Amino acid sequence: MRSGPPRQNRNPELPLPAAPGASQEEIRRQNLGAVLRHVHVHGPTSRAELTARLGLNRSTIGALAADLTAAGLVTEEAPTTARRAGRPSLVVSPRADRVHAHTLSIEADRLRAARIGLGGRILDLREAARPPGMTASDAVGPLAALVRDMDRAAPADALLVGGAVAVVDTTRDADGRIRIGGADEALPAALRAEFPTGPGFVTGDLADIAALAEHVRGVATGVDDLVYLHGDLGVSAGIISGGRLVLGHRGRSGKVGHMVVNPDGLPCGCGSRGCWETEIGEAALLRHAGREADGPEAVGEILRAAADGEPTARRAVDRVADWLGFGVANLVNVVNPNIVVFGGSLRELYLAGADAVHRRLGAMVLPPCQEHVQLRAAALGCEAALIGAAELAFDTLLADPLQIAATG
Amino acid sequence: MRSGPPRQNRNPELPLPAAPGASQEEIRRQNLGAVLRHVHVHGPTSRAELTARLGLNRSTIGALAADLTAAGLVTEEAPTTARRAGRPSLVVSPRADRVHAHTLSIEADRLRAARIGLGGRILDLREAARPPGMTASDAVGPLAALVRDMDRAAPADALLVGGAVAVVDTTRDADGRIRIGGADEALPAALRAEFPTGPGFVTGDLADIAALAEHVRGVATGVDDLVYLHGDLGVSAGIISGGRLVLGHRGRSGKVGHMVVNPDGLPCGCGSRGCWETEIGEAALLRHAGREADGPEAVGEILRAAADGEPTARRAVDRVADWLGFGVANLVNVVNPNIVVFGGSLRELYLAGADAVHRRLGAMVLPPCQEHVQLRAAALGCEAALIGAAELAFDTLLADPLQIAATG
Numbered sequence: 001m002r003s004g005p006p007r008q009n010r011n012p013e014l015p016l017p018a019a020p021g022a023s024q025e026e027i028r029r030q031n032l033g034a035v036l037r038h039v040h041v042h043g044p045t046s047r048a049e050l051t052a053r054l055g056l057n058r059s060t061i062g063a064l065a066a067d068l069t070a071a072g073l074v075t076e077e078a079p080t081t082a083r084r085a086g087r088p089s090l091v092v093s094p095r096a097d098r099v100h101a102h103t104l105s106i107e108a109d110r111l112r113a114a115r116i117g118l119g120g121r122i123l124d125l126r127e128a129a130r131p132p133g134m135t136a137s138d139a140v141g142p143l144a145a146l147v148r149d150m151d152r153a154a155p156a157d158a159l160l161v162g163g164a165v166a167v168v169d170t171t172r173d174a175d176g177r178i179r180i181g182g183a184d185e186a187l188p189a190a191l192r193a194e195f196p197t198g199p200g201f202v203t204g205d206l207a208d209i210a211a212l213a214e215h216v217r218g219v220a221t222g223v224d225d226l227v228y229l230h231g232d233l234g235v236s237a238g239i240i241s242g243g244r245l246v247l248g249h250r251g252r253s254g255k256v257g258h259m260v261v262n263p264d265g266l267p268c269g270c271g272s273r274g275c276w277e278t279e280i281g282e283a284a285l286l287r288h289a290g291r292e293a294d295g296p297e298a299v300g301e302i303l304r305a306a307a308d309g310e311p312t313a314r315r316a317v318d319r320v321a322d323w324l325g326f327g328v329a330n331l332v333n334v335v336n337p338n339i340v341v342f343g344g345s346l347r348e349l350y351l352a353g354a355d356a357v358h359r360r361l362g363a364m365v366l367p368p369c370q371e372h373v374q375l376r377a378a379a380l381g382c383e384a385a386l387i388g389a390a391e392l393a394f395d396t397l398l399a400d401p402l403q404i405a406a407t408g
Numbered sequence: 409m410r411s412g413p414p415r416q417n418r419n420p421e422l423p424l425p426a427a428p429g430a431s432q433e434e435i436r437r438q439n440l441g442a443v444l445r446h447v448h449v450h451g452p453t454s455r456a457e458l459t460a461r462l463g464l465n466r467s468t469i470g471a472l473a474a475d476l477t478a479a480g481l482v483t484e485e486a487p488t489t490a491r492r493a494g495r496p497s498l499v500v501s502p503r504a505d506r507v508h509a510h511t512l513s514i515e516a517d518r519l520r521a522a523r524i525g526l527g528g529r530i531l532d533l534r535e536a537a538r539p540p541g542m543t544a545s546d547a548v549g550p551l552a553a554l555v556r557d558m559d560r561a562a563p564a565d566a567l568l569v570g571g572a573v574a575v576v577d578t579t580r581d582a583d584g585r586i587r588i589g590g591a592d593e594a595l596p597a598a599l600r601a602e603f604p605t606g607p608g609f610v611t612g613d614l615a616d617i618a619a620l621a622e623h624v625r626g627v628a629t630g631v632d633d634l635v636y637l638h639g640d641l642g643v644s645a646g647i648i649s650g651g652r653l654v655l656g657h658r659g660r661s662g663k664v665g666h667m668v669v670n671p672d673g674l675p676c677g678c679g680s681r682g683c684w685e686t687e688i689g690e691a692a693l694l695r696h697a698g699r700e701a702d703g704p705e706a707v708g709e710i711l712r713a714a715a716d717g718e719p720t721a722r723r724a725v726d727r728v729a730d731w732l733g734f735g736v737a738n739l740v741n742v743v744n745p746n747i748v749v750f751g752g753s754l755r756e757l758y759l760a761g762a763d764a765v766h767r768r769l770g771a772m773v774l775p776p777c778q779e780h781v782q783l784r785a786a787a788l789g790c791e792a793a794l795i796g797a798a799e800l801a802f803d804t805l806l807a808d809p810l811q812i813a814a815t816g
Contacts, residue, residue: 180774225657237742241654241661248649248744249633252776259738260772262671272772330667334645334742336656364668364680366588368660 028064031056032401035064036073039094040118040394041216046079048089065092071405072159073099073118073397094119097155099405101393102147102163102198105206105385106130106139108171108233113146114383115154116390118161118397120217122383124150133174136167137186144194161404162393163201165191166209166385169255170234178233178269180255182206199404202392206230206385207254207343208245210378211238213388214341219379226339227331228378229256231346235277239335246335257281261326279323282345288316299345303352321353325360332365332373343378351377436472439464440809443472444481447502448526448802449624454487456497473500479813480567481507481526481805502527505563507813509801510555510571510606513614513793514538514547516579516641521554522791523562524798526569526805528625530791532558541582544575545594552602569812570801571609573599574617574793577663578642586641586677588666590614607812610800614638614793615662615751616653618786619646621796622749627787634747635739636786637664639754643685647743654743665689669734687731690753696724707753711760729761733768740773740781751786759785 034054039045045053051061068074076090096117105112111130115123126146130139151158169182183203191201211228220226224243230236235257239246246253257277258270265274278284282299286292289302289312305313328340342350350357357375365373380387397404442462447453453461459469476482484498504525513520519538523531534554538547559566577590591611599609619636628634632651638644643665647654654661665685666678673682686692690707694700697710697720713721736748750758758765765783773781788795805812 180776239743241649241656242652244650244652246649246654246743248777249746249780250744250776252774253649253742253744255741255744255774255777258741258772258774260669260734263669263734264672270774326668326671330738331742333663333666334661334739335647335654336658336661336663338657364666366660366663366666366678368588368658369656369663372657 029400029402031060032064032067033398035061035092036068036094036118036401037398039074039092040120040398043119044091044093046089046091047076050092065090068092068401071402072157073401073405096121096123098157099159099161099397100154101161101390102150102201103386103389103393104143104147104163104165104201105389106136106143106165106167107206107385108168111139111143111146112386113143113150114386114390115150115158116386116393118394120387120390122386124153125383125386126150130171132172132176135171135181135186136183137190140187140190140194147195159405160198161397162199162395163195164209164389164393165201165203166206166389167203168206168232169236170232170257172233180234180258180270199393199396202395204389204392205236205238205251205254207236208238208247208251209388209392210343210380210384211240211341211388212245212391213380213384214343214378215240215243216391217380217387218384219341219376220339223339225335225337226341227328227335227337228341228343229328229346231280231342231344231349233281235280235346237331239337241335256327256331259327259330261323261330276323276327280320280327280346280349284323285316285320285349288319289313290316300348303348306352317349317353318356321349321356322360324349324353325357326364328357328375329361329364332361332369336369336373338372339374339376341376341378343380343384344382347377347381350375437808437810439468440472440475441806443469443500444476444502444526444809445806447482447500448528448806451527452499452501454497454499455484458500473498476500476809479810480565481809481813504529504531506565507567507569507805508562509569509798510558510609511794511797511801512551512555512571512573512609513797514544514551514573514575515614515793516576519547519551519554520794521551521558522794522798523558523566524794524801526802528795528798530794532561533791533794534558538579540580540584543579543589543594544591545598548595548598548602555603567813568606569805570607570803571603572617572797572801573609573611574614574797575611576614576640577644578640578665580641588642588663588678607804610803612797612800613644613646613659613662615644616646616655616659617796617800618751618788618792619648619749619796620653620799621788621792622751622786623648623651624799625788625795626792627749627784628747631747633743633745634749635736635743635745636749636751637736637754639688639750639752639757643688643754645739647745649743664735664739667735667738669731669738684731684735688728688735688754688757692731693724693728693757696727697721698724708756711756714760725757725761726764729757729764730768732757732761733765734772736765736783737769737772740769740777744777744781746780747782747784749784749786751792752790755785755789758783 051058096119099118100115111128114125117123167182173179207230214220228238237254237256258275260274261276262274266278268275291298302313306317504527507526508523519536522533525531536550575591581587615638622628636646645662645664666683668682669684670682674686676683699706710721714725
């Protein structure tokens, strides 16, 4: 579509819109948020550049930066190297050391908690095992213990402004079987019980949140249409279209591992047959390499052997990568992304079998969708979910910086 | 995701946001747009209800309505039946008879042009054949002739405020073969050449635009996550997520007819094999019914025979409907819509084979996605594209009503 409702095409980097009849106070709040968001996303920025980027005048930027400095949210310093003559423009930097969020990830086999500073820097990171059968709400207790440990090590003036939890959607049952199930209904209550004070937590799907991380700080920076694929026990996707997450009716989009790609394929844990997961999961790679008995620890060996040209491993990788490309091609035809990002365990599979993936896309993707699509390995590695969760956690601060700074 | 950036969750019915530091003039413009959009979407509305719905005060609504009346965009009248004592609140109605857009649809085998009044009413509709091999840009000449005919029949005070073209993405070559190709590169220039004056045209994919129509005025009103499936020569989709069209990187999303569903299936015109189109298109139904020789005119007979319980027709319909459900199930797992709408030729197929479609969804859709998904036949029929295009065409007017009214 060449054009459409202008409200759909707003640049999310510009200051937040004011409601009609907005008071001066509301406009100031939104402008403060815009300045803080800019340095949060782009890092230290001079007043002069903020003036140019945000379309506000110089004295307004100066006043806003002074307010944010007084609230302890940013620092302002003269640049270390002045590039030209005249009085240098002060550089506004987020106070990553002080202003932070708690982010949690509930992954297939582990739990992690991080303190993430404004600007997206990981200040602290703790990890515990997630035993088979542990639900997301059961995981909150051990996660809270990790958070308490981190908080004891935090500086005295640390300011907690938000929290977010990324929950993976495929887990292991008590008997070790793979099961679909992300955040359970008891999760919000468990979070409130373990964290009775403080700003609270928002919850999201791990693949969606990792997609957001790659979009804001990773390999898809500045790209508004992307599909992020996450592999672990299962395969799921975070889809961003027009710069916004495609969340679905109840936030349950992206269950791409359960697209049926092979109607004659193997039974899947979900009750269907020939799901994408059954063709691109670790079990498929082990099966094609004749190493089913060896378990998941052999996956790395097979990928390395394929890279070294060992024929059985090479064939196994190419076969699984061909199915990887098959599903990606279908997704590209459906949502027409500019970039497809391979994350989690799919990152290594993609790197090992990129040629086979590209061949499939060449055969199956329509020319108009194929023209501009790029395939990329994820940049943020296994920290993507923790970093992405911080983007959600900081949102309340960025909407009203001084309110949070005063009460946080 | 239970929560997220608030900017993603704004109710599109509320007045358009003002930029920071917006002037009184800008705020007024946006409020005028909000009032006009409300009566455009919801029809005649009393001042009292506008006051309640838009969160503006009574005297503001009164002044805005008076301005829109003076500009000839709305009328204000006392309600025909006053429901309670006291002075009745004036009812504001869009001037559908006067304020209109030109919408064009370039379909597989025909061209249509309509005059659509503010409020979404079809005022006039003309049609011409689209011969095989005619490109979208070639179609502009015959469409312009239809538009000229309509304009001659329009009232003298008619006010043209916008135009939009919906272009189908699967067409017929000069030799009758089916080919993928929507708007070609020459289309914008052809539109400018044939319509050198006036507000110009925006262009979009027909399935996207029909999805918008069903979302604003059809079976998916108030539903923010939907997949609209359009069948004609091919199969394509308009996907709406969070109330916004998923357009893709170059507006080329929704090529769902070319998801491969059957890796061992028949060759497709796109060069791939086993595409969804090869299993749910008219040719598949004719093949399964043993009536390949009869051509597309037999499709209706087969659907009717199946409804009457004729076994061969019933089996053919169920087999094709099973594949219809297969692809829908994959889409539901990927984008988690609240509603899937069947439009174009898929409407009749869905109605004839709904049981088989539902069985497939039951077998393939994950429980979390299945819980809330509803399947629906399209409500707007073959007018959907013309009605949806008007939503795009009116957008400039709704963004700045008095500007357009003054220059239109």
